[in-house]
Amino acid sequence: MTAATTTTSTQGTPGGAHIEIRDLTKSFGSFTAVDNLSFEVQPGRITGFLGPNGAGKTTTLRMLLGLVHPTSGTARIDGRDYRDLDRPLSVVGSALEATNFHPGRSGRDHLRVIAAAGGLPDSRVDELLELTGIPAAARKRAGEYSMGMRQRLGLAAALLGDPRVLILDEPANGLDPEGIRWLRGFLRHLAGEGKTILVSSHLLQEVEQTVDDVVIIANGRLVRSGTMAELHGAPTTIVRTSDNDRLVGALRVADVMAAPGADGELVVETGDKRLVGDVALQAGVPVWELRDRRTDLEALFFQLTEGTNRNLGDGATSLPGATQPGATQPGATADAPTETDAISGREGANE
Amino acid sequence: MGAAIKSEFRKFFTTRLWWGMAIGIFLAAALFSAFFAYFTTSATATEEGAPTGDPVQIVNSVYTAGLGVGYLLMLTVGILQIGSEYRHKTITSTLLSTPNRVRAMLAKIVALLGIGALYGLVSLLGSVTVGAITLMVRDVDPFPSIEVLRTLALSLLALGLWSLIGLGLGILIPNMVAAILVGVGVAWIVEPLLSFGLSNLDWGAKIVPYFPSNATNAMVNGVTAQGTDVTFLSWWAGALVLAAYAAALSAFGTWRTVRQDVS
Incomplete structure (x- = not known):
């Protein structure tokens, strides 16, 4: 109060x-x-x-x-x-x-x-x-x-x-x-x-x-x-299914890009999990995991700040706000508490 | 400017230092003046090698007998007013609230002159009451001349000026403890020894009166030690010399503060 x-x-x-x-x-x-x-x-x-x-x-x-x-x-x-x-x-x-x-x-x-x-x-x-x-x-x-x-x-x-x-x-x-x-x-x-x-x-x-x-x-x-x-970069979704190729094809029809990630998972370039689920159901492929992919900020931070240590000069030239493709680490699942501030x-x- | 000065006064009066110092200055003034009044007015004073002077000088000396301890304490106060800011890193918040550093230092200078005058009053409270009573007991006129008033007023100024010398010293030697040791050591031990040694030399006797302690003594026109060839300054010259020391050291301190990085 x-x-x-x-x-x-x-x-x-x-x-x-x-x-x-x-x-x-x-x-x-x-x-x-x-x-x-x-x-x-x-x-x-x-x-x-x-x-x-x-x-x-x-x-x-x-x-x-x-x-x-x-x-x-x-x-x-x-x-x-x-x-x-x-x-x-x-x-x-x-x-x-x-x-x-x-x-x-x-x-x-x-x-x-x-x-x-x-x-x-x-x-x-x-x-x-x-x-x-x-x-x-x-x-x-x-x-x-x-x-x-x-x-x-x-x-x-x-x-x-x-x-x-x-x-x-x-x-x-x-x-x-x-x-x-x-x-x-x-x-x-x-x-x-x-x-x-x-x-x-x-x-x-x-x-x-x-x-x-x-x-x-x-x-x-x-x-x-x-x-x-x-x-954090653009939101992406991790999905696991028994038939990656079929789901990738179905997603492409729905105008969503997807690519195989590590350990047999599929990385879908959207944050809309409902869309991914609907597409999978229509394609008739089973899904046993569907979640947001979280950026591993610790790894990203480490990479950004350590990178310049090894290679002085690169850091200053990187564009503000530019997202480095290799920056995101797949598979990180650090769950953040969601209480309102x-x-x-x-x-x-x-x- | 007024705000920064108020802040400096608050800084000083919100730690325990100020009343410890007040007690010290009061006791030093009272004890030294009682002792001095007793000693210089004894019938055999001259034979015993007591310092000599006319009645006014004797009374002046009685009332300012504790000044020697008083100005050392004020030197310490001056060192602490800046030294503790470095030591506890409060200089950061001082300069954040008063980013104009010349103004921040001027506020310290004005506040220290005020604090010096306040402690001077505390000192006089001790020395004049105790000294006057002792003199009356000895049948000596405790107030022979209006000149005594001038001495009392100048003793307030002397304390303020010594605190400014401390301020400069506290910036010159950023380690607070080292600054206090050096300051008190020089004023209390090195300077008397040096002035004793130099006073026997022709050229030495000419510069000895310009030492800060001797200038202070000249300012309050006290008695002088017997058997010395040194001619001490007149009261106003003493005041000017001590003011010059204070001005030089506090100006140096301000200059250093303006230039330095605070980290």
Whole structure:
């Protein structure tokens, strides 16, 4: 219910802002942490910023936030550098690391320090503590906090100014499954308000159910960007039958392409299982398995990010949103939970 | 700017450090002034090798006897105001809420001058009450001249300026603990030894008055040790010299902060 109350109080705020990273490069001596990186982040969507550890995610975010000086290129929010924003906390909220607290200062006072700098009232601090579910615990000194508490406090700090853009660096780190579920719902709720949300992670699966768009980098270079659906590729169906040839022929008549896959299965290029079943019945072939083929995102992610390690230079030239044919791995059956995010978000916020 | 300054004050007063420091400064001021008042006004003070001066200088010294400890503590406060930000990485959230780094550093400078003045008042509360009572017990006029007021006011400024020296030092030496050790070590041990050694040399005696501790002492116009050839600065020159140290170090700190990457 807390989340619902806040919706009303934050209504009327302008929508999200557009983030544009253009030819961004950062070198530390001879080491290039971020290499000519360009991508965009759209309002009202959750964008996952992915890459293995050391890929340059945090450096990129720090450049976007004016903490690290780019060697070249720009990182702008609605066309402006972070440092030129008049009221930065009301435009961009960010949580970079869950350890950025003075251990001797209470979480509430930590927020009050930030609120003062942003010209925000203290009442906003208590509102956010309520929203992130830590009003009582935040009166203890931050040195005693668990990782989950720190993440929630960091999130509260990021949201203090009711920003249009939210930038979170590895927000799920250290959260228990319940916390991750809560976070997912919370972010979905904020994106629904039209905010721009950029979430970094080194695990694609961690954010798979959360994000709408992905930006994948490796070795400081872009390897892929686009929507989650594009990453998954066109939907395909796995079917097992006693007579593959006959079914392929029947499907071709129905204008659906199919080809034998691994282990005697048939891969049909449609997501419409009912159609496949109907065709099989008319063709008179028995079917003993009919299911969606899921993209093995872990394998895909590994392939994308490892690939550039072996072959520097390929990654940066791959077209954003382009689907690589070999990217999908047949036979993966990782089932995703299908609970609705908004509901789990309310549960979490209620605690 | 006002918002950033308010934030710096909150930073300082939301950890336990501030009242520990307040107690330390109060006790140092009270104890040193009682001791100094007793010692310099004893009948045989000159024979015992006590520092000498006119009655005003003696009273000045009594009220600022704890300043030596006070400014070391303020040096530490200055180091901590930036050092703990590096140590606990809160510098990130400071610069996120005040992305203009010159403004962020100016806020620290203004806040530290204010904190220095506040601690100066705490210090005076201890030294003037205890010192004046001790002087009266000794039958010495606790308020011989209006000049004493100037000294009291300048002691507030001195504490603020020392905290700015700490701020610069805290940026020069990013390791907070090392910065405190170096800062206190230099101000407390190296500088007195150096000024003792150099004061016997012709050219040395000329630069000794410009050392920060000696400038501070000149500022509050206290008594001076017997048998030295060194001519100390006048109060206003002392104030200018110490202000120059503070300005140079905090300007250096601001410059470094503007340039560096925060990661």
